[in-house]
Amino acid sequence: MRPTAYSYIRFSTRAQMAGDSMSRQLLNARNYALRHNMRLDETSYQDLGISAFKSKNATDGALGAFVKALEEGLIPTDTTLIVESLDRISRATIMDALPLFMRIINLGVTLVTLSDGERAYSRKQINKDHGMSLFGSMMVLIRAHEESVVKSLRSKAGIQASLEKGIKHGKCPFWLQVAPNRTTFRVLKRQVDLVHVVFETRRSGIGAHRIARQLNETLGMKWTTPQVVHLLQNPSVIGVRVSQAGYPPREGYYPRVIPSELYYDVQKLMSSDIGTKRGRRSMDEKNLFSGLLKCAECGSGMRFFAESPRVSQQYVRCLKAVTNAGCNAPYVNYGAFEKEAIGWLLVDQDEELVPLRDKKKPTKRWVTEAEIQQLADEQSRLENVIAKALNPAPFLARHNANELKLKVLRSAVEEEPDFDERLFPERALELVEKHQDAALSGNKDELLAVRREIRTAFYRGIKLIRVFPEERADDEHVCTFAVTFRSFDGEHTRRYKRPALQNPKGVRNGWTRPNNTGSNAKLAL
Numbered sequence: 087m088r089p090t091a092y093s094y095i096r097f098s099t100r101a102q103m104a105g106d107s108m109s110r111q112l113l114n115a116r117n118y119a120l121r122h123n124m125r126l127d128e129t130s131y132q133d134l135g136i137s138a139f140k141s142k143n144a145t146d147g148a149l150g151a152f153v154k155a156l157e158e159g160l161i162p163t164d165t166t167l168i169v170e171s172l173d174r175i176s177r178a179t180i181m182d183a184l185p186l187f188m189r190i191i192n193l194g195v196t197l198v199t200l201s202d203g204e205r206a207y208s209r210k211q212i213n214k215d216h217g218m219s220l221f222g223s224m225m226v227l228i229r230a231h232e233e234s235v236v237k238s239l240r241s242k243a244g245i246q247a248s249l250e251k252g253i254k255h256g257k258c259p260f261w262l263q264v265a266p267n268r269t270t271f272r273v274l275k276r277q278v279d280l281v282h283v284v285f286e287t288r289r290s291g292i293g294a295h296r297i298a299r300q301l302n303e304t305l306g307m308k309w310t311t312p313q314v315v316h317l318l319q320n321p322s323v324i325g326v327r328v329s330q331a332g333y334p335p336r337e338g339y340y341p342r343v344i345p346s347e348l349y350y351d352v353q354k355l356m357s358s359d360i361g362t363k364r365g366r367r368s369m370d371e372k373n374l375f376s377g378l379l380k381c382a383e384c385g386s387g388m389r390f391f392a393e394s395p396r397v398s399q400q401y402v403r404c405l406k407a408v409t410n411a412g413c414n415a416p417y418v419n420y421g422a423f424e425k426e427a428i429g430w431l432l433v434d435q436d437e438e439l440v441p442l443r444d445k446k447k448p449t450k451r452w453v454t455e456a457e458i459q460q461l462a463d464e465q466s467r468l469e470n471v472i473a474k475a476l477n478p479a480p481f482l483a484r485h486n487a488n489e490l491k492l493k494v495l496r497s498a499v500e501e502e503p504d505f506d507e508r509l510f511p512e513r514a515l516e517l518v519e520k521h522q523d524a525a526l527s528g529n530k531d532e533l534l535a536v537r538r539e540i541r542t543a544f545y546r547g548i549k550l551i552r553v554f555p556e557e558r559a560d561d562e563h564v565c566t567f568a569v570t571f572r573s574f575d576g577e578h579t580r581r582y583k584r585p586a587l588q589n590p591k592g593v594r595n596g597w598t599r600p601n602n603t604g605s606n607a608k609l610a611l
Contacts, residue, residue: 088123088124088125089124089125089164089165089166090124090125090126090127090162090165090166091115091118091119091122091124091125091126091127091165091166091167091168092126092127092131092152092161092165092166092167092168093111093112093115093116093126093127093131093167093168093169094131094132094133094148094149094152094167094168094169094174094175095108095111095112095115095131095132095133095134095170095174096132096133096134096136096143096147096148096149096174097134108132108134110170111170111174114168114170114200115168115200118168118198118200118204119168124166126168131148131149131151131152132148133147133148133149141176141178141182141183141186143176144176144186149175152167153189153190153193156190156193156195157193163193163194163195164194164195164196165194165195165196166195166196166197166198167190167195167196167197167198168198168200169197169198169199169200170199170200170201171199171200171201171202171226172187172199172223172226172227172230173226173227173230173233175187175190175197176227176230177230177231177233177234178231179231180224180227180228180231183227183230183231184224184227187207187223187227191207191208191209191212192209194209195208196208202226205219205222207219207220207223258271258340259320259322259323259340260274260277261273261274261277261278261280261281261343262274262340262341271340271341273341273343278343280301280305281317281323281343281344282343282344284297284301284314284317284318285318285323285344285348285349285352286348287300288318288352288355288356289348289351289352289355290538290539290542291538291539291541291542291545292538294311294314294315294318295311295314297309297314298310298311298313298314301314315356318352318356319353319356321335321349321460322340323342323343323344323349324342324343324344324345324346324349325337325338325339325340325341325342326339326340327339327340329467334464334467334468334481334484335460335464350457353459355546372390372392372400373390373402373420374424374427374428374537374540374541374544375424375427375541375544375551376390377545378544378545378548378549378550378551379402379550379551379553380550380551380552380553381404381405381406381407381413381415381552381553382415382552382553382554382555382566382567382568383404383413383414383415383554383555384404384406384412384413384415386404386405386406386413387404387405388402388403388404388405388418388553389402389403389404389405389408390402390420391403391417391420399419399420399421400419400420400421401417401418401419401420402417402418402420402423402553403415403416403417403418415555416555416556418553418555418556418565419556419563419565419584422563422565422582422584423553423565423567426565426580426582427544427551427567427580428518428521428540430580431514431544431548431569432514432515432517432518432540432543433514433515433518458492461488461491461492462492464488465485465488465489465492468481468484468485468488469485472485514543517536517539517540517543520532520536521533521536521537521540524536546572547571547572548569548570548571548572549570549571549572550569550570551567551568551569551570552567552568552570552577553567554566554567554568556584558586559583561585561586562583562584562585562586563583563584563585563586564581564582564583565581565582565583565584566579566580566581566582567579567580568580
């Protein structure tokens with residue numbers, strides 16, 4: 087029975103399919119198999135348009151599938167693999183290429199390269215010539231990597247030169263089209279309107295998952311949550327092109343389609359995990375403080391309990407207490423707490439104390455902090471490029487200029503926050519009145535919208551709220567919570583009283599179930 091041989095065909099770009107690269111490699115493999123009385127398996131492994139420079143063909147491509155089939159016994163290990171040259175196997179660094187080469191050889195495969203006189207590499211041959219053929223293979227792999235490095239540098243330099251001339255390269259965002267002369271872009275209005283909708287919706291406090299769902303339900307689209315997140319974090323919307331090769335971002339490369347303030351406002355919301363809450367969402371925003379409330383006894387988060395057929399009130403309680411994990415803090419009446427928090431933080435707002443911000447007016451401080459983060463990321467990329475560049479002078483100049491700019495921006499951040507941008511009492515009172523009117527009218531959509539606005543205002547200005555156990559005093563409960571604001575150090579404490587409710591259904595007036603009672607124990611007032 088004739089031995090079976092396999093061919094491995096690879097080239098780096100799809101454009102090479104139009105040439106003779108594929109047909110040449112396959113024809114040469116067939117001729118070799120014919121001359122050596124082998125049966126060439128026509129289901130040969132092919133990586134078409136896949137580069138070996140970073141070993142993608144070995145990790146995600148057909149070569150990796152071939153090795154895996156060998157290891158799983160799907161292909162006999164005493165087979166022959168025919169390639170045009172070793173650089174088809176790998177163009178990675180020698181420390182990555184050599185282990186791949188040895189892995190194939192140690193599986194019992196004879197690796198034949200056609201371009202250098204049909205040299206055969208096998209474990210037996212390497213042992214026989216005391217490693218001389220292995221040494222030769224290392225020289226070939228090293229040269230292949232060096233050639234790829236030179237080609238990569240030349241290609242990047244060519245792209246940079248054409249960019250300096252105003253030539254547009256690569257794919258452009260979905261809201262733009264490259265003009266035929268490749269020097270300008272055409273803005274697609276419908277797509278830009280969609281971008282505005284996504285950013286404004288996110289700024290209003292709605293998360294990426296719900297944005298994707300609304301787009302799919304209302305517009306019949308097929309957006310996923312990661313796609314929405316990618317759009318929200320994409321600086322192309324403010325005209326910035328980010329190089330995947332580590333070159334400095336190019337400002338003004340694309341037409342700006344949204345204001346910088348809107349972009350940086352959204353980045354602040356996303357980087358701080360404020361303005362939205364994780365997990366399953368209630369469609370009527372019953373808990374305005376989800377993620378902000380902490381137990382004052384142990385520091386754990388607090389769970390919200392909505393009203394139900396068995397319980398007529400809303401409550402919050404320490405998660406550890408709920409799960410019997412070491413805390414015994416009782417339930418706290420949420421309705422009274424929310425009423426007091428809204429009254430104190432919005433209606434009785436003290437401009438010197440409560441820095442809640444209007445969602446439509448991101449402060450200059452927010453924009454500056456976002457610019458600092460963007461510059462810091464660019465500095466990291468530049469440092470990596472400088473370490474590898476043959477001519478680091480241009481990158482050093484850019485790096486030094488950025489350092490000066492960072493000093494200026496950081497000094498600006500150290501100044502006092504811009505109080506003119508706060509959510510002033512007029513705006514706060516308007517929100518409270520809208521909330522009351524919507525609740526009285528029973529308009530669920532209007533109530534949902536205004537509660538989202540209030541929740542977003544809280545998330546912007548508040549870091550956390552510590553909730554203390556309620557204390558019973560005759561027919562009243564004395565309640566306390568302490569607020570830590572994002573723009574001020576220390577806590578600000580608020581105390582209030584609420585009447586003890588008289589025997590309503592399921593009410594927990596500071597009640598905790600003793601550990602030795604059963605599930606049928608009565609609630610104690």
